Amino acid sequence: MESIELRQVTPDAFGGRELSGSEVWQTERTFGRGEVCLVEAVSGAGKSSLCGYLYGYRKDYRGTIAFDGKDIRKWGRGEWRECRNNRLSMLFQDLRLFPELTASENIKLKNRLTHYKSKEWIRTAFERVGIADKWESPAGKLSFGQQQRVALIRALCQPFDFILLDEPVSHLDAANSRVVGELLSEEVRQRGAGLILTSIGLHPLLKYDKTLRL
Amino acid sequence: MNLIRKLLRSHLSIAQLTGFFVANLTGMVIVLLCVQVYADLRPLFGGEDGLMRNNYLIVTKKVSTLGMLSGRNSLFSPEELEEIRRQPFIKKAGVFDASRFKVAAGIAFQNIGFSTEMFFESVPDEYLDVQSPEWHFTPGGKTIPIILPRNYLDLYNFGFAQARNLPKMSEGVISLMRLDIRLSGEGRQGEFTGKIVGFSNRLNTILVPDDFIKWANQTYASHTKPASSRIILETNLSGDAEAERFLKANGYETDQEKLEAGKAVGMLNRITFVTGAVGMVICVLSVYILMLSIYLLLQKNSTKLENLLLIGYSVSQVSSPYRLLTWTLNMTVLLLSVAAVLYLRSLYIPWLTESWPDFKPVSVSGMLLTAAGLCLTVSLLNGFVIGCKIRKLS
Numbered sequence: 001m002e003s004i005e006l007r008q009v010t011p012d013a014f015g016g017r018e019l020s021g022s023e024v025w026q027t028e029r030t031f032g033r034g035e036v037c038l039v040e041a042v043s044g045a046g047k048s049s050l051c052g053y054l055y056g057y058r059k060d061y062r063g064t065i066a067f068d069g070k071d072i073r074k075w076g077r078g079e080w081r082e083c084r085n086n087r088l089s090m091l092f093q094d095l096r097l098f099p100e101l102t103a104s105e106n107i108k109l110k111n112r113l114t115h116y117k118s119k120e121w122i123r124t125a126f127e128r129v130g131i132a133d134k135w136e137s138p139a140g141k142l143s144f145g146q147q148q149r150v151a152l153i154r155a156l157c158q159p160f161d162f163i164l165l166d167e168p169v170s171h172l173d174a175a176n177s178r179v180v181g182e183l184l185s186e187e188v189r190q191r192g193a194g195l196i197l198t199s200i201g202l203h204p205l206l207k208y209d210k211t212l213r214l
Numbered sequence: 215m216n217l218i219r220k221l222l223r224s225h226l227s228i229a230q231l232t233g234f235f236v237a238n239l240t241g242m243v244i245v246l247l248c249v250q251v252y253a254d255l256r257p258l259f260g261g262e263d264g265l266m267r268n269n270y271l272i273v274t275k276k277v278s279t280l281g282m283l284s285g286r287n288s289l290f291s292p293e294e295l296e297e298i299r300r301q302p303f304i305k306k307a308g309v310f311d312a313s314r315f316k317v318a319a320g321i322a323f324q325n326i327g328f329s330t331e332m333f334f335e336s337v338p339d340e341y342l343d344v345q346s347p348e349w350h351f352t353p354g355g356k357t358i359p360i361i362l363p364r365n366y367l368d369l370y371n372f373g374f375a376q377a378r379n380l381p382k383m384s385e386g387v388i389s390l391m392r393l394d395i396r397l398s399g400e401g402r403q404g405e406f407t408g409k410i411v412g413f414s415n416r417l418n419t420i421l422v423p424d425d426f427i428k429w430a431n432q433t434y435a436s437h438t439k440p441a442s443s444r445i446i447l448e449t450n451l452s453g454d455a456e457a458e459r460f461l462k463a464n465g466y467e468t469d470q471e472k473l474e475a476g477k478a479v480g481m482l483n484r485i486t487f488v489t490g491a492v493g494m495v496i497c498v499l500s501v502y503i504l505m506l507s508i509y510l511l512l513q514k515n516s517t518k519l520e521n522l523l524l525i526g527y528s529v530s531q532v533s534s535p536y537r538l539l540t541w542t543l544n545m546t547v548l549l550l551s552v553a554a555v556l557y558l559r560s561l562y563i564p565w566l567t568e569s570w571p572d573f574k575p576v577s578v579s580g581m582l583l584t585a586a587g588l589c590l591t592v593s594l595l596n597g598f599v600i601g602c603k604i605r606k607l608s
Contacts, residue, residue, distance in 0.1 A: 084526045096524060
């Protein structure tokens with residue numbers, strides 16, 4: 001997948017009102033593969049809506065979103081599944097981990113589908129982001145910051161052309177943010193993938209090619 | 215699949231599933247037992263002399279003192295026959311044709327010889343319950359095939375022979391015997407050989423082929439054909455009560471026992487039907503419990519299911535633990551209910567064999583097919599509902 005295009009997209013929740021100053025809504029916007037892009041927003045600007053539209057689990061918008069020119073509103077279940085397994089990864093703001101499974105089982109659950117990463121890689125990643133001792137802990141027992149790191153590793157356990165990150169390091173200190181940022185940019189660079197990170201306010205996690213106001 | 219199963223196992227209600235299991239097992243056992251009992255009992259009522267398949271009644275008019283004085287009253291007129299045939303519960307009606315000449319039959323067997331006057335009757339072949347290749351007569355032939363009522367044989371074997379210390383006779387031995395038959399009338403005489411070709415449960419008379427009676431009546435009797443005094447009816451099974459009312463209202467008499475047997479068959483039908491229906495209702499309700507239980511389970515796990523679908527699992531992958539659960543439950547119910555029915559059957563079969571010596575157990579394939587069909591239907595329905603519910607989440 002080479003591009004994600006937004007053509008005059010407006011969330012239904014905004015009604016018919018004119019949005020002034022948005023560089024994403026009600027305009028023509030293309031995210032290209034290989035681009036690292038920050039979408040900064042104030043609360044209520046539709047940050048999570050944008051992620052929901054792009055990942056296909058929300059459709060309450062007007063306008064057209066197209067992947068490689070194909071309108072995703074028309075996609076069926078099979079196309080989305082294929083896309084979510086091979087081309088598009090996402091780190092949800094609410095993480096969507098399974099609290100009763102251990103941290104490592106949460107990763108396995110995804111990796112079993114894609115067989116993309118080795119067990120060694122996953123262990124190393126746990127060590128790098130500082131949660132190696134949480135391998136066997138139930139995800140529900142981890143702090144939100146630790147859960148964010150588990151969810152990030154899970155998001156990396158698949159091939160992708162684009163990765164969406166919704167407030168990925170909101171609960172991390174500066175040191176941990178830096179480590180997470182390194183891991184993320186390594187993986188994105190390796191795959192030559194595009195990255196779209198949404199955040200409230202400026203986000204110093206990565207070097208961005210583009211910063212857009214939502 | 216282990217992780218998914220681990221994930222989706224929570225909220226599983228053992229109490230609800232047990233409820234389903236017990237209820238469905240009960241329902242299945244009732245339904246299957248009905249099917250099997252019905253299959254086992256049917257031949258007892260519906261053999262060659264099929265009360266189940268065909269319901270035959272032999273009807274006469276009441277013989278009354280007044281009728282005796284007025285003469286022809288005990289005969290069925292063509293109009294009366296027409297009226298009987300018009301009744302909706304009558305499939306067909308045939309008349310008995312009687313010999314209108316003198317018949318004398320003699321027999322010599324093991325030092326007992328006797329000769330007696332007798333008569334012959336015939337009915338159209340379609341009403342016969344005995345099949346014999348010898349059952350035909352061509353004018354000019356010298357052999358007359360004869361069918362006797364089975365109770366004549368019983369009367370001899372269990373009454374006469376027993377009392378007089380004579381050997382009992384099987385059907386085979388009797389068919390070897392030859393009767394000397396002498397017909398006379400209208401100044402003519404004829405010698406014939408009678409051969410007993412079978413015994414009828416249905417027709418309580420000495421039967422000869424229709425062709426023979428027609429020929430013999432032409433040859434030895436005056437040509438005026440009187441109306442018949444006995445008729446044979448084939449009724450619809452369900453028409454028994456109606457038939458009884460109709461016959462009573464018109465002053466006709468019939469073999470009451472047959473009507474009673476007909477009623478018994480009707481009762482058997484109704485009882486198995488009602489019991490089977492109750493079993494079906496229990497089954498349906500139990501399946502409903504299962505559906506509700508699974509629906510609740512899916513509802514409680516809906517966030518997890520949604521998340522699994524979002525991280526790239528397919529509907530069939532996500533629904534497989536639930537499908538597996540229902541298939542396991544349904545298969546267990548299937549096996550246990552079939553085992554229970556086979557066990558119960560092994561209890562009642564000896565009793566049936568004792569009560570009806572000629573009872574032959576039928577195969578259990580009908581019951582097995584019903585069981586498999588029900589199980590398959592329920593499992594597929596479960597799978598369909600689970601699939602629908604999960605698809606709604608994605």
